[in-house]
Amino acid sequence: MDIELSPQDAAFRDEVRTFLRDHLPAEVKAGGAATPSVFVEPEIGQVWNAVLHEKGWLGYQWPAAHGGTGWTPLQRYLFEKECALAGAPNLTVLGLKLLAPVIYNFGTEQQKNHYLPRILSGEDYWCQGFSEPGSGSDLASLKTRAVREGDHYVVNGSKIWTTHAHHATGMFTLVRTNTEVKKQAGISFLLIDLESPGVSVRPILTSAGDHEVNQVFLEDVIVPVENLVGEEGQGWTIAKFLLENERGGSCHAPKLSYDLDQIEEAATQESDGRGGKLSDQIDWKRRVALTRLSVNALEMIEMKIVSEVAKGRAPGPQTSLTKLLASNLRQEIDLLAVDLYGPAGLQLETARPLYGDNAPSPVHSKGAQVASARYLNSRAWTIFGGTNEVQSTIIAKSVLGL
Incomplete structure (x- = not known):
């Protein structure tokens, strides 16, 4: 567009x-x-x-x-x-786009001077410790406990679906520091060094065969008080700020448009099973066109948000709308790719990585090789960062006033 x-x-x-x-x-x-x-x-x-x-x-x-x-x-x-x-x-979104804005908006000068340069240099690699077993969409019910003892906290609990924890040097984490107040008011935002004694990371393999997420266990982990970002009990406010960045801080439409372009180009080389090319079939063209229109509409919404931010206004609940639309479109485009390649698109290579000199040879093409794995992985889009149901509720209450 x-x-x-x-x-x-x-x-x-x-x-x-x-x-x-x-x-x-x-x-x-x-x-x-x-x-x-x-x-x-x-x-x-x-x-x-x-x-x-x-x-x-x-x-x-x-x-x-x-x-x-x-x-x-x-x-x-x-x-x-x-x-x-x-x-x-x-x-690398977790440090650059999620943690960094938290640090320079809520952190101390010492935290800004220490962490921000290390995020840029790649010296620090961060993961996000929000979800827990039993505390996903209802994040305020989290149970990981941080008890202050003098100049440090003792942290016990576990986090799940922790992306790239097996690569990370640190985890920005929501913990419960007060059990005597409303559940949202008892949450704090803590930075945890993953090299600390008592931290263990257990891999979780996705249905596509990828190791992207993990469960992190915290057993009597000692965290210095200076690793608290903001004040005790301010974690829920910080988390909402961070999640607005996660849901609407990026432009989704151009990436979706690029992937749709690749699918359209590949369709000119794929047989329709009737002696022609898939790209010439009216049903296929209609399906691609409808998806393209939705992507273009999403870009206009994103540009509207950009305009609002340029005027000094916060992204607000409109970010839930872009997250909802982008998640559904991501899944639709990945389904298009599977359908594009037919039986070859059903291959599910479990070896990783699929790039480089040691990558396994694809059946038919590289695009076909990643199609099913991408389709399976994109199921998570309507869950992470807040489920579709959560986004719909936010839109109903905050945007539509229902």
């Missing part, structure tokens, strides 16, 4: 395009394309992060005062859009 840009913004977009053309490593792009899970492995993602860090663009969502670019909301959106359309892998 094209929008009319000012000369300055058009020049910025062109600068980003040129940079991506000249500096996006081919092996990084290929690795991202062959990754069926939501998050790329650090060996791909951190390479791309380092390229952007050298350019000074890695903290593109951050204020300049904290080591970021200080770009406008529209520039940030254009950057993400051009990266998506160039086939660049997703950035």
Whole structure:
């Protein structure tokens, strides 16, 4: 979708395009394309992060005062859009987009000076410890307990579906510090070093065969008081701030559009089983067109949010709308890919990674090789970051006033 840009913004977009053309490593792009899970492995993602860090663009969502670019909301959106359309892998979202804004909005000067440079350099790699067994959509019911003893907390409990905990050096975590108040008021936001004694990480393999998530166990883990972000009992407020960034802090539509482009191009080479090409079949064309219209509509909503943020307003509950729509479209596009390749799209290679010299040979094509795994992994889109039901409730109450 094209929008009319000012000369300055058009020049910025062109600068980003040129940079991506000249500096996006081919092996990084290929690795991202062959990754069926939501998050790329650090060996791909951190390479791309380092390229952007050298350019000074890695903290593109951050204020300049904290080591970021200080770009406008529209520039940030254009950057993400051009990266998506160039086939660049997703950035390491947990530290860059979720924790960093929490640190520079709620953290102490010491926390800002220590953690923000280490996130940019890749020295620290973070995971998110929110969900627990029995506390997912009802996050306020979490039971992981942090008891203060002098200058430290003693933490006991467990976190589940913890993405990339097996790679992470630290986990930003919601813990219960007070059991005598309303459940939301007793939650605090704590940074935990995963090298601490008492921390153990147990892998969880997805139905697609990917190791992306884990369960983290915390047994008498000692955490210094200076690792508390904000005040005790402020964790719920911080979590809502963070989740707004997770749900609406990125532009989903361009990536969805790029993946749909790849499917449309591949359909020109796939047989329809009747002597023609799938791309010529009216039912297929109608299905792709309807999906394209929905993606375009999502982009207009995202641009509306960008406009609101540019005016100094918070993203607000509209981020739930983009999360809901993007999750459903992600699943629809991944289903299109499975249907595109027919029986070849049903292969489910469990070896990983699917990129590099040691990758298993695909049946039919690389696109067919990742189709089923992506379809299975994308089932999680309507669960993580708040389920579709949770997003619908937020929209009903906060947007529609029901």
